[in-house]
Amino acid sequence: MLGLIGRRLAAAAVAAFLSALAVFLLMRAVPGDIVGQMLGQSGNDRTAEAALRTFFGLDRPLYLQFGDWLWRTLQGDLGASWYQGKRVTAMIGEAFGVTLQLALMTLLVSTLVGVPLGMLAGIRAGSKLDAAIQAFAMLGLSAPVFWTGLMLLVGAVAAFGWSPPFAWMGPTEDLADNLSILLLPVISLGLLQAAAYAQFVRGLMVAELQRDHIRTAIAKGLPPATVYGVHALRNVLIPLTTFVGLILVQILGGVVVIESLFSLPGLGRLILSALQGRDYPVVQGALLFVVLIAITVNLVIDLLYGLFDPRVRGG
Amino acid sequence: MDPWTIGRRGALLGGLAATALPRPAQADDDLLYGPRDPEARRGGRVTVGSLIEPPALDPFRQAADARIRVSVLMYQGLFFEDQSGVARPLLATGAEVSPDGRSWTFRLRRGVKFHTGAAMSSADVKYSYDFMRDARNGSPGAGDLSSVEAIEAPAEDVVVFRLSRPNAALPMTLTNKYGAVVPKDFFADPNSGTRMNEISVGTGPFRLKQFRPNSVLVMERFDGYWMSGQPYLDEITFAVMPNSAAMAVALQSRRIDLAMFSRPQDTQPLANVAGLSVRRWPSLNQKTVDLDCNYGPLKDVRVRQAIANAIDRKAVMDVSIAGYGQVIGTMVAGMQEAWGVPIAELPNQTVDLDRARKLLADAGHAGGFDIDLTTIIGYDWMDPAAVTIAEQLRRVGIRVNIRRIELGVWIRNFRAREMGFTFNDWGTTPDPSLLFYRHFRAAPEGADFRNWNNARASALLDRGQEVSDPAQRRAIYAEFQKILAEEVPTIMMFSSDLLTVNTARLRNYAQHGTGWYFGLAKAWVSG
Numbered sequence A: 001m002l003g004l005i006g007r008r009l010a011a012a013a014v015a016a017f018l019s020a021l022a023v024f025l026l027m028r029a030v031p032g033d034i035v036g037q038m039l040g041q042s043g044n045d046r047t048a049e050a051a052l053r054t055f056f057g058l059d060r061p062l063y064l065q066f067g068d069w070l071w072r073t074l075q076g077d078l079g080a081s082w083y084q085g086k087r088v089t090a091m092i093g094e095a096f097g098v099t100l101q102l103a104l105m106t107l108l109v110s111t112l113v114g115v116p117l118g119m120l121a122g123i124r125a126g127s128k129l130d131a132a133i134q135a136f137a138m139l140g141l142s143a144p145v146f147w148t149g150l151m152l153l154v155g156a157v158a159a160f161g162w163s164p165p166f167a168w169m170g171p172t173e174d175l176a177d178n179l180s181i182l183l184l185p186v187i188s189l190g191l192l193q194a195a196a197y198a199q200f201v202r203g204l205m206v207a208e209l210q211r212d213h214i215r216t217a218i219a220k221g222l223p224p225a226t227v228y229g230v231h232a233l234r235n236v237l238i239p240l241t242t243f244v245g246l247i248l249v250q251i252l253g254g255v256v257v258i259e260s261l262f263s264l265p266g267l268g269r270l271i272l273s274a275l276q277g278r279d280y281p282v283v284q285g286a287l288l289f290v291v292l293i294a295i296t297v298n299l300v301i302d303l304l305y306g307l308f309d310p311r312v313r314g315g
Numbered sequence B: 001m002d003p004w005t006i007g008r009r010g011a012l013l014g015g016l017a018a019t020a021l022p023r024p025a026q027a028d029d030d031l032l033y034g035p036r037d038p039e040a041r042r043g044g045r046v047t048v049g050s051l052i053e054p055p056a057l058d059p060f061r062q063a064a065d066a067r068i069r070v071s072v073l074m075y076q077g078l079f080f081e082d083q084s085g086v087a088r089p090l091l092a093t094g095a096e097v098s099p100d101g102r103s104w105t106f107r108l109r110r111g112v113k114f115h116t117g118a119a120m121s122s123a124d125v126k127y128s129y130d131f132m133r134d135a136r137n138g139s140p141g142a143g144d145l146s147s148v149e150a151i152e153a154p155a156e157d158v159v160v161f162r163l164s165r166p167n168a169a170l171p172m173t174l175t176n177k178y179g180a181v182v183p184k185d186f187f188a189d190p191n192s193g194t195r196m197n198e199i200s201v202g203t204g205p206f207r208l209k210q211f212r213p214n215s216v217l218v219m220e221r222f223d224g225y226w227m228s229g230q231p232y233l234d235e236i237t238f239a240v241m242p243n244s245a246a247m248a249v250a251l252q253s254r255r256i257d258l259a260m261f262s263r264p265q266d267t268q269p270l271a272n273v274a275g276l277s278v279r280r281w282p283s284l285n286q287k288t289v290d291l292d293c294n295y296g297p298l299k300d301v302r303v304r305q306a307i308a309n310a311i312d313r314k315a316v317m318d319v320s321i322a323g324y325g326q327v328i329g330t331m332v333a334g335m336q337e338a339w340g341v342p343i344a345e346l347p348n349q350t351v352d353l354d355r356a357r358k359l360l361a362d363a364g365h366a367g368g369f370d371i372d373l374t375t376i377i378g379y380d381w382m383d384p385a386a387v388t389i390a391e392q393l394r395r396v397g398i399r400v401n402i403r404r405i406e407l408g409v410w411i412r413n414f415r416a417r418e419m420g421f422t423f424n425d426w427g428t429t430p431d432p433s434l435l436f437y438r439h440f441r442a443a444p445e446g447a448d449f450r451n452w453n454n455a456r457a458s459a460l461l462d463r464g465q466e467v468s469d470p471a472q473r474r475a476i477y478a479e480f481q482k483i484l485a486e487e488v489p490t491i492m493m494f495s496s497d498l499l500t501v502n503t504a505r506l507r508n509y510a511q512h513g514t515g516w517y518f519g520l521a522k523a524w525v526s527g
Helices: A001-028 A032-040 A046-056 A062-074 A088-123 A129-144 A145-159 A175-209 A212-219 A224-261 A265-277 A280-308 B008-020 B065-071 B121-133 B244-252 B264-269 B299-309 B313-321 B333-339 B351-360 B382-394 B407-415 B430-440 B453-464 B469-489
Strands: B045-048 B079-081 B088-089 B091-096 B103-108 B148-155 B158-162 B206-212 B216-219 B236-242 B260-263 B276-281 B284-293 B325-327 B369-376 B400-406 B423-427 B490-496 B498-504
Touching: A001 A062, A001 A280, A001 B103, A001 B236, A032 A046, A032 B276, A046 B469, A062 A280, A088 A129, A088 A175, A088 A224, A088 A280, A129 A175, A145 A175, A145 A224, A145 B244, A175 A224, A175 B065, A175 B382, A212 B284, A224 A265, A224 A280, A265 A280, A265 B103, A265 B407, A280 B008, B045 B244, B065 B244, B088 B091, B103 B121, B121 B148, B121 B313, B158 B313, B206 B276, B216 B430, B244 B260, B244 B498, B264 B276, B264 B498, B284 B299, B284 B313, B299 B400, B325 B333, B333 B430, B333 B490, B351 B382, B369 B382, B369 B407, B382 B400, B407 B423, B430 B453, B430 B469
Parallel strands: B045 B236, B045 B260, B369 B400, B369 B423
Antiparallel strands: B079 B088, B091 B103, B103 B158, B148 B158, B206 B216, B216 B236, B260 B498, B276 B498, B284 B423, B284 B490, B325 B490
């Protein structure tokens, strides 16, 4: 097992290094830099340009720029934003807090809505209720998140004269405002994920209910709540656990759109605005963070597989 | 229309003021930032929705319009850019010019305090403008002060600017677009620029309370502000809005009190909403098509003229901003009456397809040619405008391929003078030298982004800076504009009006033609 951990950690380190290098080079390959952004259409004073390039270290050879950044990164220092002056690690921490809260709330809502709907549809397969739930699922999966979000926003003000506040408020600052800010984004994202859940769980439920032990339980006269809620659900939960992980990854990937639509200062918007402003330390740091999350998740899955399957452990 | 905003009459009065004044106006606090309202009351908070956000708040080193819009409430220069074209004393109280026009003496306002609590003196003013004009400090405004040889502070409340050549636009240059007066030695720490995202050190009516990127910027009233009894508002929150639809929703639900829309037509659904007021203001902005005179067929002036003769500006304006603007010739709408040449007196302003075809044939392009037209992602008006222009140019055989690029890439191309055939969207402070010089003066004095390199035009632009007599300046810039229209390095199509929507509780807000939020300094809330 230790050998497996060592091999996987080494592979993860190589992947992280290559990702960091790729991000660094890609950012330099995109035309335009922060100097142009700062000076705008104000003139082409070469002295000012040169001074700013020197200030940001952009006049140094690329390998030195990369080497310095990598060395500091290995020491846990991602540098400071060229615009804000704040530490990149602090900015990532703040932004990821927003994104994580949105993702977890979406996961909770979509699970609480999608799983029961899927079970109901599976139990009543072929009924009108099943058709209605499947129609909801199709609608949820087909509607683009940005469209759903926009419709909810416009609909809320038309129906209730209400809209969420647009100035972000953290849960520790004002919980009521925080929840009202996240209400529509969570519904927008949650609708899509609940639809995915409902379809997935329905399929599992239909298959499960045709199995012998369920038929036996029904024949024995066990109450429906016990048959469905205990015997069937227990087996459905195993593949569902894997699915939850996939959904969470999907939510984290999809929040960029919803963060932009509702002005949420999350990780997606942080990366997007830094990209537009050519704030290299922020882009490099934030993308490296995203890559490390992906690598960590994969690493944990690999190790768990190794734990459960001796063939993998042997390499 | 608010009486303070310039309409045609206001612009005319401004023009008369400009032509009658041999020197900058003397201090008149009632004319600063907006009209004074005798009913105004202190207190209250407002939220302003904004589609754009400042990348950072350093007024010395951030050229972004989004920065200027808000930083004018925290930082001040020696003068205020009254949109009638007059530079009104702000931190100065007046100016005297030496007979040779090379020495300007400014008397400073007394009792001015920085947000730090320290009193402002001439040493601070000298330090601030010396910092700005030193190109090694990387200020985009350094080029505007290239005529300044030295700044002296002979007394506590007097500064003297010594120039290498006369510069009639100097007071307007010392307004609020770039730079400001900050405490002496503030920039001794190399990280001071980014510290300006946490604290403000200006002299303006509001000071920074919080700047949370991608979310909000909050300012609070500066109690030590030099203008007695002002500002009225306790606090202003600028909330970053994702799009116009969200902004409209936020106005209807009263989450925000004020918003300026980038596409004027987006205000139409709000026109009849009770409790909301949609107002239209003339702007100092222009939407243009720029023509790189070193780019393919555009090298030939006849091709550029043909394009100008084939474009129907009114049709483009109607399609892209639903007619909420004014077709222009060679001057932004807000300055037309003071400085512009009537369109009828300029060449290449009307649609003449026969002439366009003949010019193309003379240039050896009788069969037309293919060309890329660049639009910038995020500038919504450009997309319908591009399709319309492509269709209009097709009538004379020019086949347009529309190319959308990201703003950062566009800025790089623009600064590298590799713009090709592109849309542009820019504004000015209300002085013709500040409008034209850096864009059209041949290098190295100007940036000449369009590779025009026109000696006659450059000489006129130099002369326009040197002459202080307003009537002579007007004649010089009129001649320049005729050359500009004849040679077509740019096609100034139209100025888009500024459309603001505010809730009934927000009173006395006047929108400045630059699009900057000066008006909040005199706005107040009722109830």
